[in-house]
Amino acid sequence: MLSNRIAVVTTTALAPVVWGTTYSVSTTFLPDGHPLLTATLRALPAGLILLAICRRLPRGAWWWRSLVLGALNIGAFFAFLFVAADRLPGGVAAVIGGVQPLLVALLASRFLAERLTPVTIIAGSGGLVGVALVALRAEAALDPVGVAAALLGAGSMAVGVVLTKRWASTESPVVTTSWQLLAGGLLLAALTLTTEPLPTSGVTLGAVAGYAWLAIVGTAFAYLVWFRGLAVLPTRVPAFLGLLSPIVALAIGTLVAGETLSSAQVVGIGVVLAAVGTAVTMGGRPGRDRDRSATGVPDTVVHN
Template identity: 50%
Template sequence: MSGHRLAADSLVTALAPAVWGSTYLVTTEFLPPDRPLLAATARALPAGLILVALGRALPRGTWWWRALALGVLNIGAFFYFLFLAAYNLPGGVAALVGSVQPMFVLVLSVLLLKDRIRAVHVAACALGAAGVGLLVLQPNAGLNALGVAGGLLAAASMASGIVLTKRWGRPEGVGLLTFTGWQLAVGGLVLTPVTLLGEGLPDAVTGRNLAGFVYLGGVGALLAYAVWFRGVERLPALAVSFLGFISPLAATALGYLVLDQTLTPLQIVGAAAVLAAVFVAQPRPPRPPRRPPTSSTDASAATDTDASASAASTAPERAESRP
């Protein structure tokens, strides 16, 4: 794959976490308050059912349990643990805990994809985590064991989903949107009873709320996850995982642009570190093998040899021409 193709795939895939970075803004400004699980269910289930209906294809054979596993890991369990962390930790701490996801992907890629751990990948993991910490961590942040466990489980769930999606691929003859719909539908169905038991439904839903739900389901789920799974197919698992760092970066940028939040110098340094980590982790096309250079000495030796051979071949002719 050429360098231009890799760069284009990375940029397209980065659109998904950039859209997910807007979830905090849409949730706080458009959705009913204190309903994170409802937001997650409304984000996944309608989009998944629409895509399945449009695709008119259901899993077959082993893909029933594979679609179930991927839907739980990438959507259902990931959302639940993510909101468990968000409920029990400040947003900055939750994002920092979640930044260990590339480390999980690194280990799982070795076990399941037979990839190698390289020093540059370990350095990128550390750089990315440090950048997220500077970007979102506040001085008064506190820790909570349940919240930390939720953040780690969310990172492990998404990391497992990325690696297994890379390992299993996509069933032959099934389009990307249908494959995305399977996972969103499974995730939404898993979240539905948890939402009804844990939060219930709001007493009233306004037009502003509906606009927020439509955005999360249409742009935040249907389009964003289709782009994300396309990237998982085309890029290395670790490179895709690092693109997830774009999400807290986008959330911070939107807070600055839309909510009039300020940026400290440390946050700017953190943003630069995040971008550097993402850049370092992206794949590079293999370099073509170099041809061994031909030295002037070798060239002159070859010329002398050819000259000697030519002289030797013409010597008998000269001898025969003498009287």
């Protein structure tokens, strides 16, 4: 039903809307120079919260599948994301991350038999251009390590999204999301303890609030609705919805920091919204590319 599809798309869009607050929260409230610690404290508590709700552990092949998906969607992606954010201006990181919808569409056409149409390629290219207009600044510096981290993060998430869609599970999204977050969080914790020094300054109330927001709202809630949407929508739709994050980040800067929108940014917002709208409304391939159910749980394919 059309009304159900609209509801699922709207709910899924809440995830990138929330993710659009990550840069502002991280730079305002959290200590600088500790990207892996931030990633760990975002993923691991979120996984424990969801596991406490569902109280189900993986079985059979889902032990190693959860580890693989957790590493791609959470562990590697979060690590690369925060390293990129730590070394690049937010606009540069956003533009590089904007290639993800195209990567997802390409991989889905190869491994999920979803159609890669010229319209999808044009929409993906337009979305990337729109993000560049929204976020990129002329004086932005390109740190090679930061650029590499942003590209690897986009690639890791793209592969994880496609594998999430390809592998089947009869469990609900809250269950499989908890497994991924726990697996990724444990990998991040090990990486943090072995490679990154802990903060020497005291923990402030603002930092506690920032970590709580990222873990509870920005991860537990956001990834739950994101993976639920991925389970029942064509793979391209959640990927394109991710382009909304830079627009939300820009809106926060405009409302909170008093920044003024340029004409290029206004055009960029329109281009991004057009690209997202095209991906959402475009017809899907019958069968695998069709919405799976009115309840949000697919008949055979649950993303995770």
